[in-house]
C-alpha cells in the first residue's frame with residue numbers, strides 16, 4: 001500500500017477522499033494553495049482520522065516547486081489530482097486564469113514524475129454537454145464545452161490520452177463526476193463555497209439557515225416531468241470511496257491499457273424541485289423558493305450510466321438523496337456554530 005499525493009487535498013472532494021484513503025490504510029500527503037479551501041480543514045481531518053495529515057502548501061503552477069516536492073518524496077506511488085479552479089461562471093469571465101492554472105498544474109505533475117506514476121484525474125460530466133442519449137455512458141461523444149472550465153476538463157483528458165499513448169509507465173484513470181453534494185457524517189468537513197454559492201445544494205442549505213434569501217429555481221419550462229432541470233447528485237463520501245477504488249485498480253494493474261475513464265454518479269436523475277422536496281422531507285425545514293429564468297449554459301438533463309464503474313471499479317454509490325440533503329444540512333448547522 002503506497003503513499004498517495006492528494007493535490008487540492010484540503011478542498012471539498014479532496015478532504016473527503018483523504019479520510020477514505022487513510023481509513024483504507026494509505027499514507028497521504030496533502031498539497032494545496034488554499035485558493036479555494038481553508039487551513040482549518042487540516043485540524044478537522046486530524047480529528048476525524050486521529051492522524052495529523054502530512055501537508056505541503058504549494059502553487060502547482062510553479063514547475064520548480066513541483067519538481068522539488070516530487071524529488072523530496074520518492075515514496076509517493078500515486079497521485080489524485082483535484083487541484084483546479086472549478087467555478088463555471090468565473091471561468092467565463094476569466095478564461096486565461098482557468099487555462100493557466102488547470103493545465104500548468106497537471107503538466108507540472110506529469111513532468112515532475114517523469115511520466116512514471118499512477119494518476120487519478122478529477123474530471124467531470126461537464127464534458128458530455130447535453131447528451132443525445134440518457135443515461136450517458138463513458139463512450140458518449142464529448143460535446144463542445146459550455147464554459148472554459150468545462151473545456152479545461154475536456155482538453156486535460158485529451159492531454160492525458162495523448163501522453164499515455166506514448167508513456168507506458170503513466171497509468172491514468174479519469175473520473176467524470178456528476179454533481180457532488182453532502183458532507184462527512186461527522187459534520188466536521190463539507191463544502192465551503194466562497195461568497196454566494198453558485199451550486200444548488202450549498203445555496204439551499206445557506207437559504208435554510210438564513211444566510212441567503214429564497215432559492216431561485218433556474219427554469220421550470222424544461223422538457224422534464226416537473227419542468228425543472230435534472231442532474232445526477234452523488235454523495236461526496238461515495239465519490240471519495242470511488243477514488244480509493246481507482247487507486248487500487250491502478251496499483252493492482254487491473255486496468256485495461258494505461259488510460260481509462262469512469263462515470264461517478266448514482267445512475268439516477270433528480271430535478272431541482274425534487275431536490276428541494278428531498279431537503280424539506282429529510283430535514284423538516286421549509287424552504288422558500290421562486291421560479292426564475294433558465295441559467296445560461298445549463299443543460300436540461302443529464303445522469304450517468306454507472307455500469308462500467310460498478311463492473312470494473314467494483315464501486316457503486318450507496319447513499320441516497322435524503323442522506324445527501326441531511327448531511328449537507330448538518331454541516332451547515334455545524335458551520336453556524338463553528339464558523340471557519
Ligand code: WQD
Pocket residue numbers: 086088123124125126177178179180198199200201203215216217218219229230231272295298
Ligand atoms: C444544478 C442544478 C441549476 C443553483 C456542477 C458544477 C460543475 C460540475 C457538475 C464538477 C442546475 C440549478 C442551481 C440555484 C438552481 N461539477 N440551480 N438554483 O451546474 O449541474 O454543475 O456540477 O465538475 O462544475 O458546476 O450544478 O449545482 O450549479 O446546478 O435552480 O441557485 O440546479 O440550474 O439545473 P451544475 P449546480
